[in-house]
Structure formats: C-alpha cells, structure tokens
Amino acid sequence: MRLDYLTIFPEFFDVLGISLLGKAVDNGIVDIHAHDLRTWTHDRHRTVDDTPCGGGAGMVMKPDPWGEAFDDLLGADPDPSVHVVIPTPSGTPFRQDDAAQLSHADRIVFCCGRYEGIDHRVIDYASEHWSVHELSLGDYVLNGGEVAALAMTEAIVRLVPGVLGNPESLSEESYSQDQEGLLEYPVYTRPASWRGWDVPEVLMSGHHGHIAQWRREQSRELTRRRRPDLLTDE
Numbered sequence: 231m232r233l234d235y236l237t238i239f240p241e242f243f244d245v246l247g248i249s250l251l252g253k254a255v256d257n258g259i260v261d262i263h264a265h266d267l268r269t270w271t272h273d274r275h276r277t278v279d280d281t282p283c284g285g286g287a288g289m290v291m292k293p294d295p296w297g298e299a300f301d302d303l304l305g306a307d308p309d310p311s312v313h314v315v316i317p318t319p320s321g322t323p324f325r326q327d328d329a330a331q332l333s334h335a336d337r338i339v340f341c342c343g344r345y346e347g348i349d350h351r352v353i354d355y356a357s358e359h360w361s362v363h364e365l366s367l368g369d370y371v372l373n374g375g376e377v378a379a380l381a382m383t384e385a386i387v388r389l390v391p392g393v394l395g396n397p398e399s400l401s402e403e404s405y406s407q408d409q410e411g412l413l414e415y416p417v418y419t420r421p422a423s424w425r426g427w428d429v430p431e432v433l434m435s436g437h438h439g440h441i442a443q444w445r446r447e448q449s450r451e452l453t454r455r456r457r458p459d460l461l462t463d464e
C-alpha cells in the first residue's frame with residue numbers, strides 16, 4: 231500500500247516512521263511519501279491561498295498547486311483504484327467500516343486542507359479521475375487536515391494484514407462486528423487488588439462461559455449508557 235500526503239506541513243508525517251507503522255514501512259507493507267504542497271507553487275512567496283470569491287472571512291486554498299501535484303503524483307489518467315481522502319469538518323463521518331474498506335486500497339492520497347478549505351473545483355476535478363472521500367473525524371474544527379489524516383492512517387493501516395503482531399486482537403475491539411458492534415467491555419490485569427479496587431470475581435473464576443456472559447452484559451450496559459445510537463434492537 232502506497233500512502234501520499236499533500237500538505238504545507240510535511241513534517242507532521244515524520245511521526246509515521248515510529249513504532250507500528252514504522253515496522254510496516256521497514257518491512258515494505260506500506261510505502262509513505264509526504265509532499266510539501268508549496269513544491270507546486272511558482273511565485274516568490276510560494277502562495278497556496280487566496281481570498282474567498284463571494285467574500286467572507288479567512289482564506290481559501292488555490293486550486294493550481296493541487297492540480298499540479300495531482301499531475302505529478304497521479305498523472306491525468308482516471309483510475310478508480312486510487313483513493314483521494316480529504317479530511318474535512320464537512321465530510322461524512324469516518325468510521326471503522328471506512329477504515330476497513332480503505333485498508334484494501336493499493337493507493338491512498340491524503341489531501342490536507344487548511345484555512346477555510348480547498349477550492350471546491352479541486353474536489354470536482356479529483357472526483358472525475360479517482361475515488362474521492364471527504365471524511366470527517368468528528369464534529370469539531372481543526373486548523374488543518376494533518377492530524378485527522380494521521381488518525382485515519384493509523385485506523386486504516388493497522389488493519390492491513392501483517393502490520394499488527396496478533397491479528398486476533400482486532401476482532402475483540404470496540405466497533406468490531408465480533409462485539410456485535412458494541413463498545414468494548416472493561417479490561418483488567420494483575421494485581422487482583424489495587425489501591426482498594428479488586429478485579430471482578432468472575433474474571434478470576436476461570437469459568438469461560440460466565441466470563442463471556444459477563445463481558446457481553448458489560449458491553450451492552452456500557453453501550454446503552456454511552457452510545458445508545460449503536461444499539462439497533464432498541
């Protein structure tokens with residue numbers, strides 16, 4: 231899987247060389263390239279933004295640098311197997327299903343916008359050539375798409391076969407189908423008693439049936455309390 235990042239702060243992505251994703255890079259499972267969008271500017275001030283047509287506060291990212299970056303990185307031939315991801319507050323919610331689907335992609339280009347956003351014709355042009363995903367990390371505004379792109383990258387790449395040490399831990403996580411799409415139950419480890427708090431008896435019983443039942447009940451109760459929207463049968 232090749233991942234490209236178009237951004238005015240490419241150093242944001244140096245962190246991807248660390249730990250888990252670093253290993254995936256070292257053993258060639260993922261190939262990461264961060265690019266400074268200003269590479270594709272030609273004026274003395276390397277300008278990437280301009281005032282919004284129609285007025286309003288703030289600045290908008292000019293289309294030219296993005297178009298020239300696409301030309302260099304992707305060429306002009308349409309290819310639906312290339313996924314262009316634009317993290318934006320106005321995107322559709324990024325969820326585990328999106329991470330799962332994108333984990334099968336051969337190529338993902340993250341376009342990290344700043345200011346008030348990117349000239350919409352960049353999205354229109356990209357949509358004619360590649361598979362475009364305008365995705366939101368959550369209902370809040372960041373200064374730029376870089377942090378969201380990092381979070382999405384981690385959610386996606388950890389699902390790629392060979393990246394995680396023990397893939398079975400994937401199936402027991404929150405939002406995974408194996409949990410019936412519920413939130414994960416509380417977890418414990420040694421010591422059995424810690425600062426006056428004990429591990430629930432059932433987990434020390436060795437009775438796997440009781441433990442599984444307790445965990446299912448905990449997941450449903452936690453989901454009912456924190457995320458009733460995830461409960462389908464109520």
Ligand SMILES: COc1cccc(COC(=O)c2cn[nH]c2)c1
Binds near residue numbers: 316343347367371376
């Ligand atoms: C592309 O246009 C813009 C405009 C403004 C900010 C950003 C950065 O993304 C976010 O703020 C975000 C992503 N998910 N939730 C919030 C992108």
